Amino acid sequence: xxxxxxxxxxxxxxxxxxxxxxxxxxxxxxxxxxxxxxxxxxxxxxxxxxxxxxxxxxxxxxxxxxxxxxxxxxxxxxxxxxxxxxxxxxxxxxxxxxxxxxxxxxxxxxxxxxxxxxxxxxxxxxxxxxxxxxxxxxxxxxxxxxxxxxxxxxxxxxxxxxxxxxxxxxxxxxxxxxxxxxxxxxxxxxxxxxxxxxxxxxxxxxxxxxxxxxxxxxxxxxxxxxxxxxxxxxxxxxxxxxxxxxxxxxxxxxxxxxxxxxxxxxxxxxxxxxxxxxxxxxxxxxxxxxxxxxxxxxxxxxxxxxxxxxxxxxxxxxxxxxxxxxxxxxxxxxxxxxxxxx
Amino acid sequence: xxxxxxxxxxxxxxxxxxxxxxxxxxxxxxxxxxxxxxxxxxxxxxxxxxxxxxxxxxxxxxxxxxxxxxxxxxxxxxxxxxxxxxxxxxxxxxxxxxxxxxxxxxxxxxxxxxxxxxxxxxxxxxxxxxxxxxxxxxxxxxxxxxxxxxxxxxxxxxxxxxxxxxxxxxxxxxxxxxxxxxxxxxxxxxxxxxxxxxxxxxxxxxxxxxxxxxxxxxxxxxxxxxxxxxxxxxxxxxxxxxxxxxxxxxxxxxxxxxxxxxxxxxxxxxxxxxxxxxxxxxxxxxxxxxxxxxxxxxxxxxxxxxxxxxxxxxxxxxxxxxxxxxxxxxxxxxxxxxxxxx
DNA sequence: CTGTTAGCGCATTCAG
DNA sequence: CTGAATGCGCTAACAG
Numbered sequence: 001x002x003x004x005x006x007x008x009x010x011x012x013x014x015x016x017x018x019x020x021x022x023x024x025x026x027x028x029x030x031x032x033x034x035x036x037x038x039x040x041x042x043x044x045x046x047x048x049x050x051x052x053x054x055x056x057x058x059x060x061x062x063x064x065x066x067x068x069x070x071x072x073x074x075x076x077x078x079x080x081x082x083x084x085x086x087x088x089x090x091x092x093x094x095x096x097x098x099x100x101x102x103x104x105x106x107x108x109x110x111x112x113x114x115x116x117x118x119x120x121x122x123x124x125x126x127x128x129x130x131x132x133x134x135x136x137x138x139x140x141x142x143x144x145x146x147x148x149x150x151x152x153x154x155x156x157x158x159x160x161x162x163x164x165x166x167x168x169x170x171x172x173x174x175x176x177x178x179x180x181x182x183x184x185x186x187x188x189x190x191x192x193x194x195x196x197x198x199x200x201x202x203x204x205x206x207x208x209x210x211x212x213x214x215x216x217x218x219x220x221x222x223x224x225x226x227x228x229x230x231x232x233x234x235x236x237x238x239x240x241x242x243x244x245x246x247x248x249x250x251x252x253x254x255x256x257x258x259x260x261x262x263x264x265x266x267x268x269x270x271x272x273x274x275x276x277x278x279x280x281x282x283x284x285x286x287x288x289x290x291x292x293x294x295x296x297x298x299x300x301x302x303x304x305x306x307x308x309x310x311x312x313x314x315x316x317x318x319x320x321x322x323x324x325x326x327x328x329x330x331x332x333x334x335x336x337x338x339x340x341x342x
Numbered sequence: 343x344x345x346x347x348x349x350x351x352x353x354x355x356x357x358x359x360x361x362x363x364x365x366x367x368x369x370x371x372x373x374x375x376x377x378x379x380x381x382x383x384x385x386x387x388x389x390x391x392x393x394x395x396x397x398x399x400x401x402x403x404x405x406x407x408x409x410x411x412x413x414x415x416x417x418x419x420x421x422x423x424x425x426x427x428x429x430x431x432x433x434x435x436x437x438x439x440x441x442x443x444x445x446x447x448x449x450x451x452x453x454x455x456x457x458x459x460x461x462x463x464x465x466x467x468x469x470x471x472x473x474x475x476x477x478x479x480x481x482x483x484x485x486x487x488x489x490x491x492x493x494x495x496x497x498x499x500x501x502x503x504x505x506x507x508x509x510x511x512x513x514x515x516x517x518x519x520x521x522x523x524x525x526x527x528x529x530x531x532x533x534x535x536x537x538x539x540x541x542x543x544x545x546x547x548x549x550x551x552x553x554x555x556x557x558x559x560x561x562x563x564x565x566x567x568x569x570x571x572x573x574x575x576x577x578x579x580x581x582x583x584x585x586x587x588x589x590x591x592x593x594x595x596x597x598x599x600x601x602x603x604x605x606x607x608x609x610x611x612x613x614x615x616x617x618x619x620x621x622x623x624x625x626x627x628x629x630x631x632x633x634x635x636x637x638x639x640x641x642x643x644x645x646x647x648x649x650x651x652x653x654x655x656x657x658x659x660x661x662x663x664x665x666x667x668x669x670x671x672x673x674x675x676x677x678x679x680x681x682x683x684x
Numbered sequence: 685c686t687g688t689t690a691g692c693g694c695a696t697t698c699a700g
Numbered sequence: 701c702t703g704a705a706t707g708c709g710c711t712a713a714c715a716g
Contacts, residue, residue, distance in 0.1 A: 017703045049462035054693035056395035102442045120391035396709035
């Protein structure tokens with residue numbers, strides 16, 4: 001196969017210098033219309049594609065971003081929402097001329113190694129960090145190592161920049177209020193794990209408490225348990241609710257994997273959601289939709305989250321300035337798993 | 343921020359030439375042990391990471407591979423198995439020193455554009471093609487454009503190289519035989535779409551027919567329908583079976599999204615899998631496992647498929663020679679959705 | 685075993 | 701508006 005054509009081949013064919021070709025393919029305005037046309041014709045004829053390595057070497061940027069997937073955090077590969085977020089991130093990057101490189105460190109310890117490699121050898125210009133446990137300590141290292149990042153669905157306590165998340169407080173308030181309005185009085189909340197950091201005033205628990213307060217009711221402490229975003233933890237917490245909380249009439253579970261476990265626990269205790277007890281799932285994945293009776297669920301705008309993260313990391317790379325964090329609103333999808341008592 | 347260190351900084355600090363540093367970091371054996379140690383020390387002290395662009399420019403390879411996700415084929419983003427395959431592919435690539443770049447062409451027409459860009463501008467050295475409709479015509483273009491590829495879960499009619507797939511004939515035979523052994527006699531098969539090409543003698547239908555033949559039974563033509571790998575098509579085909587095939591006593595559905603639709607159809611007709619009718623799902627995703635009664639399913643080795651695809655594209659890139667295609671075996675996961683009549 | 689020279693393909697000076 | 705010279709950081713080819 002003949003070696004592919006270079007900018008010099010194009011220049012020769014168009015009867016101009018290499019620099020002029022460079023101007024044309026980079027949309028510099030300082031080119032005469034006629035010259036531009038001749039160059040573009042030559043580009044097409046020779047099927048010229050500027051070498052990304054040469055370009056990257058010269059310009060000291062790769063126009064690509066890493067997406068860090070925390071392999072080994074067991075909940076993640078149970079999480080069908082990951083694709084939606086990846087898809088959104090890819091779209092935003094693609095629209096801005098950036099490629100997406102997947103980084104899948106095998107263990108938590110390897111995260112820094114892998115990201116040092118990718119960023120310091122300039123394979124990527126920055127990274128998007130998918131939610132992972134203990135990301136808060138990690139992020140501080142990123143700041144120290146000057147790794148450019150945006151974190152997705154997660155930030156450390158007090159971080160007010162370079163993150164995208166959905167407002168847990170908002171959606172949890174929405175769901176709790178709905179359940180109370182329908183007649184529920186003792187709703188068990190399986191909330192996000194202790195180790196997960198969220199921006200101030202945006203925890204699920206706060207939204208939950210606000211809904212109770214606004215309804216003039218008081219929420220029992222025993223009604224709130226942290227989960228671990230795993231099927232197992234959803235199962236265990238639900239069993240505890242059934243055993244320890246007399247008169248519990250609803251369960252609100254802040255993620256689908258936990259909801260899967262919770263549903264199994266209900267089944268084993270002979271309780272049918274929407275019939276014997278109210279149930280709201282914290283995500284709206286395929287499993288929720290396929291189930292019968294349909295689960296009333298919180299829809300997190302996953303694609304949008306990913307998209308904003310992609311847009312944000314590019315802003316950051318290009319401006320060099322930290323970007324204020326962004327909180328998105330979710331919505332409640334009403335199906336059959338909450339009883340109507342009105 | 344001080345500009346990051348180059349190979350010359352390391353050379354100076356170690357008191358050797360740049361080339362010697364290059365030898366050390368590339369594991370050339372022609373370096374004196376003592377020199378090597380001094381160089382490695384300097385590398386560590388300066389936190390030196392060889393610039394991937396400079397290296398790629400010089401060596402004319404990027405050590406990265408594209409994974410093409412056919413966005414727009416609606417079934418794909420319903421497919422939780424995509425991550426397993428991506429994960430396997432990433433692992434194989436990572437072990438071989440390659441990065442994975444995601445390519446998500448928005449439409450079928452953009453596939454060639456996007457891949458031309460990524461390969462001709464040397465962003466990637468080759469690509470893995472995720473299953474998509476009409477990939478067979480696409481692949482022929484790849485051959486013409488000299489794009490290095492391996493196709494995943496798919497190949498064109500007659501292609502006997504550069505693909506990884508699971509042997510549909512094998513797993514379908516396994517499932518059909520099991521259902522017949524348990525007492526089913528009229529099993530409806532919702533098989534892969536017409537447009538999907540598989541290596542000769544490896545279609546689901548062939549395995550199905552063989553199982554019938556071996557049992558000394560004959561399979562009615564009306565028992566076999568092609569699906570489209572979508573929820574909708576599973577629903578529609580199942581309704582047709584129930585309406586048109588008297589005495590149907592089992593359904594075998596070659597993918598999970600189709601199975602979701604099929605299950606809905608059964609439910610609407612008042613039929614419970616494992617009680618009124620036998621049912622086997624063609625994949626074994628979370629939804630199958632979470633369901634009750636548990637779905638007897640075919641487990642496709644998705645991670646392994648991805649892994650082999652990653653290994654194969656690297657072999658191809660490095661050797662320049664086409665690699666014989668690989669067919670993997672799946673297995674049957676027995677749960678409660680097939681009645682035991684023995 | 686080690687060093688020198690040259691150039692990968694492009695874009696950035698700085699002149700015209 | 702256009703071009704000539706230079707070098708980004710690395711390694712292949714060729715010495716020694």
